[in-house]
Amino acid sequence: TQLLEQSPQFLSIQEGENLTVYCNSSSVFSSLQWYRQEPGEGPVLLVTVVTGGEVKKLKRLTFQFGDARKDSSLHITAAQPGDTGLYLCARWVAGNMLTFGGGTRLMVKP
Amino acid sequence: NAGVTQTPKFQVLKTGQSMTLQCAQDMNHEYMSWYRQDPGMGLRLIHYSVGEGTTAKGEVPDGYNVSRLKKQNFLLGLESAAPSQTSVYFCAIRLTGTNYEQYFGPGTRLTVT
Numbered sequence: 001t002q003l004l005e006q007s008p009q010f011l012s013i014q015e016g017e018n019l020t021v022y023c024n025s026s027s028v029f030s031s032l033q034w035y036r037q038e039p040g041e042g043p044v045l046l047v048t049v050v051t052g053g054e055v056k057k058l059k060r061l062t063f064q065f066g067d068a069r070k071d072s073s074l075h076i077t078a079a080q081p082g083d084t085g086l087y088l089c090a091r092w093v094a095g096n097m098l099t100f101g102g103g104t105r106l107m108v109k110p
Numbered sequence: 111n112a113g114v115t116q117t118p119k120f121q122v123l124k125t126g127q128s129m130t131l132q133c134a135q136d137m138n139h140e141y142m143s144w145y146r147q148d149p150g151m152g153l154r155l156i157h158y159s160v161g162e163g164t165t166a167k168g169e170v171p172d173g174y175n176v177s178r179l180k181k182q183n184f185l186l187g188l189e190s191a192a193p194s195q196t197s198v199y200f201c202a203i204r205l206t207g208t209n210y211e212q213y214f215g216p217g218t219r220l221t222v223t
Contacts (some may be wrong), residue, residue, distance in 0.1 A: 040216075041216060050209065
């Protein structure tokens, strides 16, 4: 049973479109991380959100942590082919176990 | 991935064979971990270690053993490989003072026939 549910599982869009992916949990978490993974490589951390209602921006990526700290979203504006990859949310459980959601696989077509 | 190296990069085993996946860090981080990633899925934690000589089970530890005899190295062993262990295996270290960022190695792709 995954503690983190991500949606959608797959997303295929055209270059220039906007998109949002979601990460939800039934439990409250102290912080949440978003990672991006390209084919053949390990995940790379994009951001950590720690405060309810927090919004962080990373160029065209906007990350939001829900007020109740049970959910998070990642919004990409004007997607580019270079944004193609697997987006994973993750949270630390019991201090030493980083658990991941199932991921959203994004493909941006030129 | 310069700070974390994994060997081998690829491996094919027959059912019942054993092998050890190696992970090495060139830094001095206490925490190391092993994950597996199956096609179309997120990563699942197999085992982790919070320091030299200590290991603990993660979400999916069955069929695997680990050892952390030296701080720089974390080994993942398969005593009797099964087709269900076909996966990509990632080793990671946890950076200190950075909201617990995990830094991953390049992965080992294992196929068990």
